[in-house]
Amino acid sequence: MAGSPNLVEIRDLKVEAKTDAGRRIEIIKGASLEIARGEIVALIGESGSGKTTMALTLMGYARPGCRISGGTVLVDGKDLLALPEQERARLRGTEVAYIPQSAAAAFNPSAKIMDQVIEVTRIHGLMPPDKARKRAVALFKALSLPSPETIGERFPHQVSGGQLQRLSAAMALIGDPKLVIFDEPTTALDVTTQIEVLKAFKTVMRSSGMAGVYVSHDLAVVAQIADRIVVLKDGEGKETGTTAEILYTAKHPYTRELLAAFGPTPCDRCAEREPEDQPLLEIEDLTAGFGPIQPNGLPLVPAVQSVSLRIERGRNLGIVGESGSGKSTLARTIAGILPAAAGRITFDGKALKRSAHERSREQLREVQIVFQSADTALNPAKAIEDILGRPLAFYHGMDRKARDARIDQLLDMVKLPRTLRQRRPSELSGGQKQRVNFARALAADPKLILCDEITSALDTVVAAAVIELLKELQRELSLSYIFISHDLSVVEAICDEIVVMYGGKQVEQIVPARAEPPQHPYSQLLFASVPKLDPAWLDRLDQNPELVREYCRR
């Protein structure tokens, strides 16, 4: 195989997993992949399509419970599957390196960044520590990290999420690998931060000539960085082509579906209406934060400052902003989880107490909150039917039989098969979990649902399906949503009105139906940062550096 033009050749790869009943499931069903030297290939697909599993086989690794059961994985002429584990360990970090999705989880919180970045060189004995440190600083510079000379002396919690992601790239690149695996490295970042990280990755990869595998579910992100795209579904490669081919002349129906999910779905029911006399929810001058109240009446760390909103029955309000803008805190304050320090909340004509403890059970029932991460919002020790059954018993006093019937209805409503009832949350996919999370809120028969980034953890296709579901349920149940997200396209698809938040303050209120361009500079920056399905978008993107400096804490 030596002398082959391709750096990586995966042939007929099969990976299987074994369930606790001894049943075997094929995760990868005979996929093939070639990567030329210096080429970046994107693996794209929804969660559960096997994209990460396939990327990990490039290091000869299968996650616990999984087993590579067939095929060959040639990296630089060596078949990783035939090598003994010791040999494979020697290749990891030197030939093939990995950049994980969550850099925050990949760094040890109690060790300095520099020590962790150069650990690879120490383990493999690549170079003396001093030389490794110099190389790390050069990489920090190449990845345009601020103060590259000293950033290594900090601890992981002392840098921002976008910086940490770039530092984890430095960790992967320091061993000078031939192939780098990017496992959704920008999925957890704000759009404004994502741009910077993508730019840094692109520059470094171009100048070093390394090959890369970019795993993602976001076509627009992939379009900026990849040379070729492989579309995976159910463990099989559905379509392979250059980035332009996939974007403009996709053949496979699933690829088209992916592309369609990305396209803007204008809000069909967002016609402007005359304001009603009595809004469903009205917030006046709401201020909330953390720490003791200071003499000026503000909390020590104010997270939300003087926000006023109003939302009418059957209408939706979107709140957008980057992480740390106070949008989630606002939702928690409305729900009474974090009692407001000042301001008034009026719901359905009646004043709501600030703390959830002081509200009546009926008031609690009418406002439900759905959290971003279904993983932590669903009790892992309980079956789905118990999770959905509790609000039914608690708010509506249903007996077992009535509950059973209603749980089936709820599962139908969120389009989940009834057979999932007995399962635990860990046995569901991300999209399914988020649906259960939402069904639990529906079980209370609320009037208002606060959706806190509920699609952020989902793939494009799944997120689009969840949004469609929300719209459909709204028509049937005359619900109102407050939709919090950092993803503008999602908010635009469902909301009648959008509030842009920055630094705990409301900076602008936009009505998408009026199609007016945003006025406030931060809103402009935010709207411009959403990746487009255009391979040249990132290179063409020209942001006002002054704006960026002012509004992006990179």
Add this chain to the structure above:
Amino acid sequence: MTDAVASKPAGSRLGYRFNIVGVAALALILAWAIVALLAPWLIPHPVGEIVDLDYFQPISADAWLGSDYLGRDMFSRVLMGARYTVGISLAAVVIACFSGVTLGMTAAVSGGLVDMLLSRFLDAMSSIPSKLFGLVVVAAVGSSIPVLTLTLAIIYIPGAYRFSRALAVNINTMDFMTVARIRGESTLYLIGAEILPNIIRPVLADLGLRFVFIVLLLSGLSFLGLGLQPPYADWGALVRENIGGLPFAAPAVIVPSLAIASLTISVNLLIDNLPQKIRDRSA
């Protein structure tokens, strides 16, 4: 691995997967429990009766496990000892873990003043040396089975409290706890239905460990003469009173040691190998 697919693991018909080690451990524990219950009817000789004029006799057809340092029948004494060792320790460990874990979860869920008061009070309790505490209590109110059980339980409550509080604090930060709280759930529901199912496995493992500690502490107290009063003896006391038989390789000292080991090891093995519910039912 490839051929193992056809045969389903044992017990899959019931929806649970059993582990052979767990089943063996459970069998041994049940056997000791039956012995503990039926001991008075099983023993060939009363525990205090001197059946042999010679002491530290080896195993014979007459005395199945030999005789002890006074020439009493060891078989009968071990069977009766099971009653005290299993009974007192089990009761004490259940009381200790139940109260400790309940208080620990309550402290974690309530937070604030409740947490502080409970934590400081139980910290103060755990600062009292356990043997000394046992000595004082037994000296003050005399030794009886209820007193021993309660004393042992109280000694081990702070440990169970600390352990479960540490686990519960982590669970308490999860979003599903917030969801349950703003649903308006009571503390009892929060600790019983939301937290407990998530920490039950480590709590059970802790219970097994604590059971072993209690068996050992009970044996220690018995050795000091503060535990069970002669002629009755638990296994710990049997080891101690027959320690002189060690040079003679007398079964009188080996058998109660084996009994303690078999019980404590089986408890731990059982807890590590509890039947697991098979959740992939499509097979």
